[in-house]
Amino acid sequence: MSDESYVFEGPAGGVPDPHDNNPPLSISELSFALKRTLEERFGHVRLRGEISKVNRHASGHVYLTLKDDRSSIDGVVWKGVVRGLQVQPETGLEVIVTGKITSYPARSSYQIVIDSMEPAGAGALLAQLERLKAKLHGEGLFEPGRKRPIPAFPAVVGVITSPTGAVIRDILHRIAERWPCRVIVWPCVVQGDAAAAQVAAAVRGFDAMTPGGPIPRPDVVIVARGGGSVEDLWAFNDEALARAVAEAGIPIISAVGHETDTTLIDFVSDRRAPTPTGAAEMATPVLADLKAAVADMERRLFRCGSRVLEDRRTRLRAAARGLPARPEDLIALAQQRLDHASSRLSSGLTRNAAIHERELVRAASRLTPGLLMRPIRHQAERLGSLDARMAGALGRVIPREADRLGRISRLYESLNPDGPLKRGFARVHAEDGALVRSAAALQSGQPVRLVFEDGDRQAVVDGASAPPPPRKAKPAAKADQGDLF
Incomplete structure (x- = not known):
């Protein structure tokens, strides 16, 4: 407190009692005293x-x-x-x-x-928000192509907001005066630490509803909150909430704050409304306008139909003026032409049959047996010529091929390994069946098989190899006896 003195009012509005050591202060006195103290100190x-x-x-x-x-x-x-x-x-x-x-x-x-x-510099909260926006934008959650269209005629509208306050009343009132539909409110807090989790749970809860269940699944969902400071709206900048809105299968309209307020779910939702009342207008059509439009179309359809009927009626009258008075006059000429044609039909058929009969007789006169036998004789002569040529060719080929076959047969007989057996020779086979071609290939005591013309016998090699037969000595040359003559 400063050392400045104050004048205090007494209980009756006069001078305070001098015997009171702690006189009471008025609220204004205290407030202005604090004001002067703050201004002097700071x-x-x-x-x-x-x-x-x-x-x-x-x-x-x-x-x-x-x-x-x-x-x-x-x-x-x-x-x-x-x-x-x-x-x-x-x-x-x-x-x-x-x-x-x-x-x-x-x-x-x-x-x-x-x-x-x-x-x-930029505030810490907005800097954090910008980093999160850049992250989600990089993942494609802000792309216009992934946003779902808002249904034109919703039967059920879901609203996620606080059950108390002007926001829900504005939305319900606006929907009631525009479109007769069912509104399901999912109550949750929309400010504070628990707001983001409750709103995300409400989005997932609406999305998990099945059509035809005890509680109908909304066709569109509105996430709404009134205006406020950045801190008041900060729950709607939560990353988990933004991802829940982006993953939802139901179209979602974001209506958080006033038109100048922007939160993260505004970018990931399918539509952004400037106010909660604007969200109700986006979600529902105006029934009165639809009725007026249908009535206008009905009137236009009636007028167009009337003009078409009147046009067809006028054209029919114009065509009728060119017709005769009696309907019989329209078909009289056609009946007369039919009578003339029917009278000529019988004679025409008779003449046509006679013409075709004459043509048949003329063609039959040219069909004689000789005409048919001529190609038969020609083909028979050709066949006989071919038979003669084939017989001559076969007479030359058969002897030539028979001689060739004889030569091949004689060659086979000369190369037949059993041929020498008929002349008294025998083949020697080792135990494994291999043909023995040399005596040096045999050992003493080795079993062999001897093959003759009429069968084979087992044998064992006995003794050493026999010496070669002695060569016959050449006869000595006769002594020259001289010439007797």
């Missing part, structure tokens, strides 16, 4: 924080909130200072501000009156 401060909840008043003043990871402080920029700021206040911007701390006695809160503002 008359010049520099703060660094992230801007959130910017409110530009119609008077030109700007009200905002500065925060860090644990605390926040309200701030005000007077109209005359706003234009001279180095950077204009925006939600999510991290800034360094200079000003003085004061209080607002009407609400017993303190705030900073900002004289200057300079940028200090």
Whole structure:
């Protein structure tokens, strides 16, 4: 407290009792005393924080909130200072501000009156959000091609929001006045640490419903919440919630915050609505407009049908004017032509049969037996000539082939290994059946098989090889006896 003296009012509004050592203060006295103390103690401060909840008043003043990871402080920029700021206040911007701390006695809160503002970088929350957006965008969750169309005439609409508050009332009222359908509300908190998990569970719960079950499966789902600061809407920037919305099989409309508020599920949902009421308008058609459109089409169809009938009626009248008065006159000429044609039919058939009869007789006169026998005789002569030529060829070929066959037979007989057996020779085979061609190939005591003309016998080689037979001595030349003569 400062040493400044105060004048206190007594119980009856007069001068306080001098004998009271602890006179009571009024609320205003205390509030203004605190205000002066704050302004004297913190008359010049520099703060660094992230801007959130910017409110530009119609008077030109700007009200905002500065925060860090644990605390926040309200701030005000007077109209005359706003234009001279180095950077204009925006939600999510991290800034360094200079000003003085004061209080607002009407609400017993303190705030900073900002004289200057300079940028200090992007806020931590928005930086984290940008990294997450880049990650999901790289995975293709923001691609327009994967977004599902909103059904034109939904029978069941699901709403995920807080059961208390103006949002659900606005949605229900807007749907009720536009389209008669069933609305299923999945209640959950939409702010705080538990909000993201509850909203994600609601999305998966709606998606898990089966058509024809006890609770009908919605044709479209609205995720809705009213406006607020970045911190209030931060639950809808959760990665798990964004993936649950992207994986859902039901078309989802995101209606979180006001038109200027943007959250992560706005990018992964199938449609983004500027407000919860706008989401209700996106999800449902207007029944009155549909009825009016159907009635208009019905009127147009009736008018078109009437014009077609009138046109056909006019053309029929025009054609009828060219017809005779009596229907019998239309077919009288055709009946007369039919009578003439039928009268000529009998004679025409008779003449046609006579013409064909004459043609048949003329053709039959040319068909004689000699005409048929001529090609037969020609073919018989040709066949006889071929027989004679074939007999001559066979007479030359058969002796030649018979002589060739005889030569082959004689060659076979000369090469037959059994031929020498008929002349008294025998073949010697070893025990394994191989033909023995030399005496040197046999050992003493070795069994052999002798093959004769009329059979074979087993034998054993006995003794050494026999000496070669002696050669006959050449006769001595007769002594020359001389010549007797």
